[in-house]
Amino acid sequence: MDLRRLLLRLAAARPHVLLVALPGATEARLAVEAELGRRGWPAAVSPADADVLLVAGPAGPALAAVVGRVWEQMPEPRVRVVVEVVADVSGTLDSAASQLASWTAARPEYGGPGPREQEHRGPEHGGDEHGGHGGGMEMPGGLPMADLGEDRDGLMLDRLHVALGPVLPDWPAGLVLRVELQGDVIQEAEAEVLDPGRGGSSRGDVPAAEDARHAAARHLDGLARFLGVAGWADPAARARRLRDDLLAGAEPAAVRGQVHALTARVRRSRTLRWLVRGIPAGERAVAARLADRLAALDAAVDGAPPAQPGPSRPPDLAALARAVVGAELAAARLVVAAVDPDTDLVAEERGARHA
Amino acid sequence: MDEFVPVLAALGVVVAAVLLLYGAARVLAVRPPALEIVPFSGGLAPTEHAFSRFHVRWYPVTMVFLAFDMEMIFMYPWTLVVSRIGPSAVIEMFLFLGILLAGVVYAWREGALRWT
Amino acid sequence: MPEPMSAPAALPLWWVVVLPFLLVAVAAAVVAADASLTARARGARADVLLPVREAGRLLVGQRRRTVAADSVLWRAGGAVLPVAAVLAGVVLPLGLRPVADLSVGVVWFNAMEVLAWAAVWMVGWGPNSALGLVGGYRFVAQGLAYELPHMFAIITAALGAESLRPTDIVAAQRGLWFVVIMPVAFVVYLISATAMAFWGPFDAPVGRDVAGGAAAELSGVDRLVFAGGRRLLLVVAVALAVPLFLGGGAGPWLPAWLWVAVKTAVLLALVLLVRRRFPTIRADRFTEVAWIVLVPLTIVQALVVALLVLNRGGAG
Numbered sequence: 001m002d003l004r005r006l007l008l009r010l011a012a013a014r015p016h017v018l019l020v021a022l023p024g025a026t027e028a029r030l031a032v033e034a035e036l037g038r039r040g041w042p043a044a045v046s047p048a049d050a051d052v053l054l055v056a057g058p059a060g061p062a063l064a065a066v067v068g069r070v071w072e073q074m075p076e077p078r079v080r081v082v083v084e085v086v087a088d089v090s091g092t093l094d095s096a097a098s099q100l101a102s103w104t105a106a107r108p109e110y111g112g113p114g115p116r117e118q119e120h121r122g123p124e125h126g127g128d129e130h131g132g133h134g135g136g137m138e139m140p141g142g143l144p145m146a147d148l149g150e151d152r153d154g155l156m157l158d159r160l161h162v163a164l165g166p167v168l169p170d171w172p173a174g175l176v177l178r179v180e181l182q183g184d185v186i187q188e189a190e191a192e193v194l195d196p197g198r199g200g201s202s203r204g205d206v207p208a209a210e211d212a213r214h215a216a217a218r219h220l221d222g223l224a225r226f227l228g229v230a231g232w233a234d235p236a237a238r239a240r241r242l243r244d245d246l247l248a249g250a251e252p253a254a255v256r257g258q259v260h261a262l263t264a265r266v267r268r269s270r271t272l273r274w275l276v277r278g279i280p281a282g283e284r285a286v287a288a289r290l291a292d293r294l295a296a297l298d299a300a301v302d303g304a305p306p307a308q309p310g311p312s313r314p315p316d317l318a319a320l321a322r323a324v325v326g327a328e329l330a331a332a333r334l335v336v337a338a339v340d341p342d343t344d345l346v347a348e349e350r351g352a353r354h355a
Numbered sequence: 356m357d358e359f360v361p362v363l364a365a366l367g368v369v370v371a372a373v374l375l376l377y378g379a380a381r382v383l384a385v386r387p388p389a390l391e392i393v394p395f396s397g398g399l400a401p402t403e404h405a406f407s408r409f410h411v412r413w414y415p416v417t418m419v420f421l422a423f424d425m426e427m428i429f430m431y432p433w434t435l436v437v438s439r440i441g442p443s444a445v446i447e448m449f450l451f452l453g454i455l456l457a458g459v460v461y462a463w464r465e466g467a468l469r470w471t
Numbered sequence: 472m473p474e475p476m477s478a479p480a481a482l483p484l485w486w487v488v489v490l491p492f493l494l495v496a497v498a499a500a501v502v503a504a505d506a507s508l509t510a511r512a513r514g515a516r517a518d519v520l521l522p523v524r525e526a527g528r529l530l531v532g533q534r535r536r537t538v539a540a541d542s543v544l545w546r547a548g549g550a551v552l553p554v555a556a557v558l559a560g561v562v563l564p565l566g567l568r569p570v571a572d573l574s575v576g577v578v579w580f581n582a583m584e585v586l587a588w589a590a591v592w593m594v595g596w597g598p599n600s601a602l603g604l605v606g607g608y609r610f611v612a613q614g615l616a617y618e619l620p621h622m623f624a625i626i627t628a629a630l631g632a633e634s635l636r637p638t639d640i641v642a643a644q645r646g647l648w649f650v651v652i653m654p655v656a657f658v659v660y661l662i663s664a665t666a667m668a669f670w671g672p673f674d675a676p677v678g679r680d681v682a683g684g685a686a687a688e689l690s691g692v693d694r695l696v697f698a699g700g701r702r703l704l705l706v707v708a709v710a711l712a713v714p715l716f717l718g719g720g721a722g723p724w725l726p727a728w729l730w731v732a733v734k735t736a737v738l739l740a741l742v743l744l745v746r747r748r749f750p751t752i753r754a755d756r757f758t759e760v761a762w763i764v765l766v767p768l769t770i771v772q773a774l775v776v777a778l779l780v781l782n783r784g785g786a787g
Contacts, residue, residue, distance in 0.1 A: 183410030360571075365490060431577075
């Protein structure tokens with residue numbers, strides 16, 4: 001049909017891209033984000049809103065399963081692409097767009113698994129584990145209902161088990177937070193990183209002795225993600241743009257004025273202070289961690305010697321899980337964004353549970 | 356009731372427009388709807404149905420709200436008669452609002468307006 | 472009682488067909504303007520065709536249904552948004568006359584707006600998704616915060632004219648725009664209208680942190696209807712501020728309809744700019760401010776206006 005072809009072509013000029021960042025492949029993620037920003041293509045926040053599934057880096061077995069599931073959740077027309085070599089980004093996105101523009105229903109799904117109907121729909125864990133009030137009844141989709149549990153006020157209420165991540169906007173690569181929710185409050189949490197230690201390098205192309213440019217870019221990236229979670233898109237976009245400029249070779253001194261303007265704007269915002277006030281995040285509260293990040297960013301573009309390089313320690317996932325217990329989902333997302341665990345450094349399978 | 360004729364007509368038009376949009380999408384969509392999609396929470400499969408008794412920790416706010424919402428039903432017609440009834444209308448209405456506000460302050464001191 | 476209107480003050484009936492298209496065109500302009508501001512912040516090029524691209528993309532996109540979804544509530548919720556927005560829009564004077572000149576116009580408007588409350592919750596509940604559920608309930612909590620200041624702001628304008636009919640409210644501002652005697656109500660109205668359309672900074676119900684929240688599972692035309700309905704709601708809610716506080720079509724040189732258009736465009740631009748200046752304001756923080764600051768402020772504002780009305784009644 002001609003009208004459909006026309007609409008497909010119109011839409012393909014601006015596809016929504018769902019970016020799956022993998023641990024150890026931060027460089028690829030940054031290259032993709034920079035290219036998406038240049039093109040003005042929006043980043044999808046969920047598979048329902050996505051046209052292109054872009055996997056940045058080589059996926060291990062656990063993340064390959066996640067990618068497959070997210071692919072299944074995407075509506076057609078859809079294209080799945082993998083970026084492993086940074087130089088490829090632009091060509092890969094072009095080819096994704098042209099596949100969308102000339103999409104026909106008859107097209108065999110690119111790299112997709114079999115038809116949806118054949119996919120196994122059972123719960124990941126046995127249904128007995130949480131043994132809900134379904135009794136012996138067959139529940140739709142083979143899933144149990146949420147079970148009762150005592151909440152922090154001593155009331156017996158439904159506890160919903162949800163695995164957050166690893167594919168969420170502005171979320172650390174590969175991180176999964178398995179939480180028990182009552183309403184939107186986290187009662188229990190467990191953090192793990194899927195397929196850790198595959199990249200080997202630490203975040204980005206950051207060498208062990210980090211220079212000012214990369215320090216500034218890293219802090220801008222962290223700031224952009226924090227502001228994204230806080231729902232402040234405008235300065236988040238500016239931070240991303242400055243980060244991309246730095247990684248493209250701009251001297252820190254050249255962007256100093258813009259970075260200072262950005263940090264001053266974030267610091268000045270009484271609304272942001274009010275919104276992040278009183279949210280504990282482990283040893284330092286969210287607000288303090290944000291202030292730390294802004295100060296470190298200012299220092300990096302001022303050419304101050306970077307803080308003690310020291311050996312990079314893997315993030316303490318147990319502490320992260322502890323920090324989100326008792327928080328509302330929105331606050332928990334701010335905590336994760338403020339702590340900003342560098343999942344590239346997680347070496348082996350580790351998990352942490354906190355009750 | 357004549358004045359509601361355009362309202363009913365608008366209802367018909369906009370419902371028809373939404374249905375037309377759905378009809379157009381049925382023709383234009385590249386594929387029929389996908390069924391049995393697993394809900395998204397980050398890429399792992401759900402282990403439970405999300406339908407649950409959601410713990411609404413702001414329920415005291417709903418109670419305070421209901422009191423005021425009832426008051427609104429009096430306040431709309433009241434606006435029409437203020438100058439005809441005179442000062443007593445104003446005094447009575449704002450006395451009533453003052454009493455409700457005292458309740459709000461009490462609820463606030465009891466911590467009903469904060470839940471985090 | 473207010474004197475009966477001398478002439479039928481409504482537009483011809485065929486305007487009921489024009490109105491939805493008019494509102495959609497304004498909503499599309501809002502989308503394009505907002506996206507061009509976003510593109511500028513990121514250093515990309517703006518795109519005039521963007522609303523067409525997005526709508527076309529969703530029209531050809533596949534719809535989806537989640538496991539054990541409550542489809543009736545889910546789809547009905549999405550469709551209620553545009554329907555409620557247009558039905559609220561019938562009382563907007565487009566120039567001198569609205570599509571329907573209701574004697575209880577502002578009450579009708581308020582009643583239609585409140586449907587958004589149910590609609591967003593239904594859309595969040597429907598897909599059987601944890602993130603959707605959180606988004607839906609976020610909007611209910613947000614509604615508890617913005618709704619009362621919103622109603623007090625509307626009632627204050629009605630009180631100033633001693634009429635619930637939008638055209639009477641405009642007529643009562645012949646001497647003095649209400650924004651002058653009720654600035655607090657005007658500002659609160661704009662804040663609460665933004666919150667009602669869950670537009671930034673009150674976009675937590677569809678927030679990025681919960682992957683789109685209530686809208687997380689919507690695709691294809693379902694998403695188009697929901698997202699379009701939300702923009703329509705924003706346009707209609709903001710547009711009512713013109714007859715309530717800015718004298719409707721009053722102004723020199725230009726015809727009334729053009730003044731309405733200009734004033735509405737200015738307010739919409741203001742709303743778009745404000746969204747850029749603030750991070751998402753969560754209901755758990757906003758509720759306290761709404762009840763302890765905005766509600767008393769709007770009540771005092773209503774009291775001031777009531778005294779002015781008494782004074783005017785006594786003099787006349």
